[in-house]
Amino acid sequence: MTSTTPPNQPSSETIAPPGRxxxxxxxxxxVMTMLSRVMGLVRDVVVATLLGASDGADAFFVAFKIPNFLRRLFAEGAFNQAFVPVLSEYSSKRSKQEIRELLNAVAGSLTALLALITALAMLCAPWLIWVFAPGFGSDPEKLAMTADMLRLTFPYLLLISLTAFSGSVLNTWNRFAVPAFTPVLLNLSLIGAAIFLTPLMDEPAMALAWGVMIAGVAQLAFQVPFLMRLGLMPTPWPNFAHEGVKRILKLMAPALFGVSVSQINLLLDTVLASLLTAGSVSWLYYSDRLVELPLGVFGIAIGTVILPALSRRHAEQSQDHFAAMLDWALRVVLLLGLPAALALAVLAEPLLITLFHYGAMTDTDIQMAAMSLRAYAFGLVAFMLIKVLAPGFFARQDTKTPVKVGIIAMVANMVFNLVLIWPLAHAGLALATALSAFLNAGLLGYLLHKQGVLVFQPGWGRYAVQLLGGSALMTAGLYAVSPEWQTWLAFNLWQRVGWVAGLVGLGGALYFIWLAALGLRPRHFKMQG
Known part of the structure; x- marks a missing residue:
């Protein structure tokens, strides 16, 4: 039965999420993201051992990067940032029936649109490779192999976008663990494909492309029971005329250039890297994977939980709480992001050696990947800040401001790329991405502050002293204790793992002991959503 409650008033039938x-x-x-990222590193160790920085590895990374880039752009980028605020508003003010109608219309429209895109992409696979990795055009065999892989990996976009839709619903109802655990299934699928399917393939890397396809099915199927338990399992039916769908599409259009700008910049790195020395794409990939660990565990995690919370506060017109949440998010990101960035820079070679220096991975590969890892680490804090500042706009259903900032950052990244690629090669591409991320984050923060949305709470001066002092102490300790990177080459696996664990423990202890000595306590980071 359709509710007669006016849209701007809460309904007795509303199934609003509880606070947390x-x-x-x-x-x-x-925690769930850490598990996923650790499994991702295990996956990358397996891939590096099997393929190293070969033509097959370059082909797979490009074939996987294209749908993965579009996933982040559409599913976790524009769609998520447009869908969650609208769904949060419905959950606060609309009836159960209206919420289900929205879910049915969005699920059906998303499926229809992405099915068409997927079919076209599979037909045009060779031309897509030309666009995303033009350097492969000089090697017909490599181009054909990459196109074949892309036909297997591109349907992942449809499957993972529906998974992201399901995850957005679960997150809005404060069921964060299931969506956060789901990426583990991708890593397990790729590890299984590498181990069990590789012997069956003429080209070993082709097994990984099949693994991507399997992962998409597994991830979507995993979330279905949890949607059913909430009574929110949709019956997909395309309805682009639905009021909620039209609002989401309107918000999505500019959001494509908003929070996903860092992904666009990484893609530009791949395009240019394909024109450099063989192995450049892989060096950037392996270094990016290490940066993705703290970015996902800290930055994306905080961004994930604050978006529905901010959206609800905006719907309730609780502006003071909204501003306090943004300030809280900035403090948490800096608390964890700053030491993580410094640790990656100091321990670049040891980490890469421990994870990837096996099988086909050479000493030169480690040195080259370490150069780009340090450049990416320089921008880690900026990458994290974007993840928590952009929701400050999207939660208020303002997607026009981030798109303007995104365009500025993309143009700046192109300029930085052209300036830095000549002296620094692939590391210059990574540094350009970091510099453009700082520009992006700076402009987002400035505009939020100017609009009165980001209001800095008292205590930032003392907090800066606490963080900077702890980070300096940690960095000095790691420099003093860690052996020269060449020494790590002689260590066996367990020696490497033991040293890394010990250094991480030492760095964490120095950092948090300093913070505790200066009076910082866990209770200072409590915030009700």
């Missing part, structure tokens, strides 16, 4: 502490929710997402 943001730190608790953030920790849940962080």
């Amino acid at each position: 502490g943001l730190m608790r929710s953030g920790l849940v997402v962080s």
Whole structure:
């Protein structure tokens, strides 16, 4: 039965999500994301051992990067940032029936649109490779192999976008653990494909493309029971005329250039890297994978939990709480992001050696990947800030401002790329991405502050002293204790793992002991969503 309650008033049939502490929710997402990222590193160790920086590895990374880039752009980028605020508003003010009608229309419209895009992409696979990796055009065999892989990996976009839709619903109802755990299934699928399917393939890398396809099915199927348990399992039916769908599409158009700008910049790196020395694409990939660990565990986790919370506060017109949440998010990101960035820079070669220096991975590969890792690490804090500042706009259903900032950052990245690629090669591409990320984050923060949305709470001066002092102490300790990187080459696997664990423990202990000595306590980071 359709509710007669006016849209701007809460309905007695509304199934609004319960409130929950943001730190608790953030920790849940962080733990699950850490598990996913660790499994991702295990996956990359397997891939590096099997393929190294070969033509097959370059082909797979490009074939996987294209749908993965579009996933982040559409599913976790524009769609998520447009869908969650609208769904949060419905959950606060609309009836159960209206919520289900929205879910049915969005699921059906998303499926129809992405099915068409997927079919076209599979037909045009060779031309897509020309666009995303033009350097492969000089090697017909490599181009054909990459196109064949893309036909297997591109349907992942449809499957993972529907998975992201399901995850957005679960997140809005404060069920953060399931969506955060889901990426583990991708890593398990790729590891399984590498181990069990590789012997069956003429080209070993082709097994990984099949693994991507399997992962998409597994991830979507995993979330279905949890949607059913909430009573929110949709019956997909395309309805582009639905009021909620039209609002989401309107918000999505500019959002494509908003929070996903860092992904566009990484894609530009791949395009240019394909024109450099063989192996450049792989060096950037391996270094990016290490940066993705803290970015996902800290930055994306905090961004994930604050978007629905901010959206609800905006719908309730609770502006003071909205501003306090943004300030809280900035403090948490800096608390964890700053030491993580410094640790990656100091331990670049040891980390890469421990994870990837096996099989086909050479000493030169480690040195080259370490150069780009340090450049990416320089921008890690900026990458994280974008993840928590952009929701400040999207939660208020303002997607026009981030698109303007995104365009400026993309143009700047292109300029930085052209300037830095000549002296620094692939590392210059990574540094350009970092510099453009700082520009992006700076402009987002400035505009939020100017609009009165980001209001800095008292205590930032003392907080800066605490963080900077702890980071300096940690960095000095790691420099003093860690052996020269060449020494790590002689270590066996368990020696490497033991040293890394010890250094991480030492760095964490120095950092948090300093913070505790200066009076910082866990209770200072409590925030109700």
